[in-house]
Each structure stands twice: as C-alpha cells, then as structure tokens.
Amino acid sequence: MSDTDRELRVSKIRNGTVIDHLAAGQALNVLALLGIDGSGGEGVSIGMNVPSDKLAKKDIVKVEDRELSQSEVDVLSVIAPEATINIIREYDVVDKKRIDRPDAVAGVLSCPNRNCITNAEEPVATRFAVLSDGLRCDYCGEIVREDEVAEHLDVT
C-alpha cells in the first residue's frame, strides 16, 4: 500500500483545517481543547494510530469549514507541540500555521492541585505559565508536566 493510500484513509476536505502529526492518542484531546464536539454542525474526521514516517503512529484531525486562529493554534502547542496545521481552501493548502508556544494559557486546564484557590468557588479563571516541558499554575505554583496536561483539560 502506498503512502497516498494511507493518507486517503481520512478523506480530503474542501475547506477547513487539517491538524496533522499529533502524537497517537491526542486527537480527542485536541478536539476537546478546541471545543469541537460536532454540535456546531461542522464535519469532523479523525484518524487515530495512522502509520506515519515521522512519528511511527500519529493521529490526524480534519475540521471542515473552520479555520483555526493563531491563538487557537498556540493553545494546541501545550498538548501537541509537534503538530502541523494546514488551512485548506478549495482542496488546496493556503496557509501553514506554525505553532508558537505561548507564554501563558488561561481558562483551558484545571489545576491538578485540589487545594488550589482556582478549584474553590471563587471568581477566578485558571492561568498557567508555559515552561519548556510543562505548565505552572500562576496561583499555587503547581507544575503540570507535558504528558499530564491532557488529563487536566477543562473544556467542553
């Protein structure tokens, strides 16, 4: 089977965003992080554990009729720093977004420290500083390693 055949396991989209080279197992986390659950009517294709030259196995997500903004892409870097993001119009790649690690992410994760003030009934959103290999709660200082981030996603 050729590489082309493999790529075609997830069908091409006409307009929208392709998020490729996700680490295997991250596809659903990426959708959760972006707040995409299909309820908006957009077409969503997901490939999981797809063979890949770069990663051995990868996940891939295609979202139709939605172009990710740079800030959405930056938030993705927290769980998928290696991902590539292509914006598609009329079946062609019109923009390749680079992933920049933001300095901070707000309101995306809950703090794993149950004793953190952000987990109490207070009018405050979570905010994490982005470290080289994880995140750190701005309030209690708790550190979340990169491989633990997905389990603390606080998005619907």
Next chain:
Amino acid sequence: MRQDHLISATQLSRADIEAVLDRAAEIDADPGAWEGRRRGEILGLCFFEPSTRTRMSFDTAMKRLGGQTIDMGSVESSSVKKGETLADTMRVVEGYADALVLRHPLEGSAKMATEFVDVPLVNAGDGAGQHPTQTLLDLYTMRENAGLDDVTVGIMGDLKYGRTVHSLASALTNFDVRQHFVSPESLQLPRSVRYDLHESGAQVREHTELGEVLPDLDVLYVTRIQRERFPDENEYLKVAGEYQIDTDDLEAAKDSLTVMHPLPRVDEIAPEVDETTHAKYFEQAHNGVPVRMALLDMLLENAQTDTTGGDE
C-alpha cells in the same frame, strides 16, 4: 524594597531581603524611635485559619508603629460562614484598612486576593504554599546567629506540606548557603519547590537520616511532622520518632550549631534542648515583631509613594 504586596518568598531578591532585615535591625536597636511611624493607619487582619504567633505578632507590630488593627475574627463568626467568596470578603475589607494580612487554607489564595485589592497585602500563609514573613524572620535570626554566607543549613521534618520550608528554601537560594533536606521519603520537597531550586542553580541534597549531615551543619531548622499526613497512627509514630532531637543527638553537632523551629513544636525538639546555647527558636519567634514592623512600614511607605506620585 519595591514591592506592592508580599505573596511569595520567590518574589524577593537578595537586596529586598536585606533591606527588610536591615530595617528590622534598626528597629530592634531603638524600638521607641518607630512609635509614631504609622499613626492613623489601620492594618486589617484576615485569618481564615487558626494562628497564634503570626496573628499576634502582626497585631503587635502595627501597634508598635503607632497604627491600629482590625480583625475579622474567626471564620465561624464571620460572613464567610454564610458562603461569601474570599474575593468579596477582601474587596470589602480593603475599604476598611490601609493594608491587609491574609491567612487562608488554600494555596494561591493570597495571589488571587491581590487581584481584587489595591492596598498592600501580605500573605501570612496560604495552605501548603508559602509563608514569606516567617521566612524573613527566619533569615533575620539566621543572620544574627550564623550569618547568611558560607553557611550550611539543614531543613528537617515535613518538607512536602510545610509552607515555612517552601518559602525558606527558595529565599536561601539568594545567599551562599548549602542546603540539606532531611525528611522521610513520603514528605520530601514537592515538585514546584524542587523546580525553583533547580532553576536558581541550587543543588538539592536530600537525606532520610539527620546523622548523615548533622556534624556539617551551622543551622538546623526543624519543622513539625503532622499526624494527619499519615494514613495510620503506627506509620506516623514510626516516622516521627526518627525526626526528633535531644541533647544526646546534638553531641554530634558543632558547638556553634543554631537550632531553629517556626513553632509550635510538639515533640520534635526535646525541652532539654531549650537550655542549651543551640536553642534559638524563642528568639526567632520574638524576631517576628521587628521584622513585621519593618515589612509593614516599607509596604505602607511604598503605597504612599504610589498614591502621591512620588519617586519611583
């Protein structure tokens, strides 16, 4: 010191720390000269957790500066009991006082509170997080007795949940201090403190037995291991017994060793140690007053400069 609030020891530079300690020393030398410094100003004491030393020493410190204090009382008797958020409580109390002191059982509470108030706010302990004013008086005591450069400090006990330990360990990275951490494995330093120590270039030397390091120490900082940290009583008794010191243990130490403890102690330091020249923990507790006087005076001074648009 150019800080609006004091939330964490990690925000303090060596110069910040020395400025507070120097002023505390001036106050100590002539307390009467500072009596009128804060006349007409009010400090709000907001303690959402029990406290004896910290609350009373802040109260005394403000009064010795000529100011007054208001106290929200116990949580049971306040509107917190009715379900008011911390954010709301602090916004209200801000209107009554020129500066606030907050102790709260949750980590990050003081940091959050600063987002809702404009007056200077001092963290007097946030859960297992930080207790920076304890650290300032610890450093003051250490400087008086052992110095803060080229010294070896052992910190023993509950390093995981002990907020005084977290603040002290990070503040000591500003000085030429070799730090040794002595604790049972289950109560070693948390990841966040290790991260800060690592980032500051400090080496984390950990031990499970005090004997391994005691002869090298200039300062031994003992903290209480709390019963509630252990799933069962036997486990606690087994572990706690290994982190208690008496005069027999101290025979292996330098004659000049300074023994400190943030207090309250239960049985970590045998009462017989009190009579030795090593014991500095009561002196340490007394130092809470001049150090908190210095800190409050500086924060209130900064706040005044800010509102009058004075020198930056």
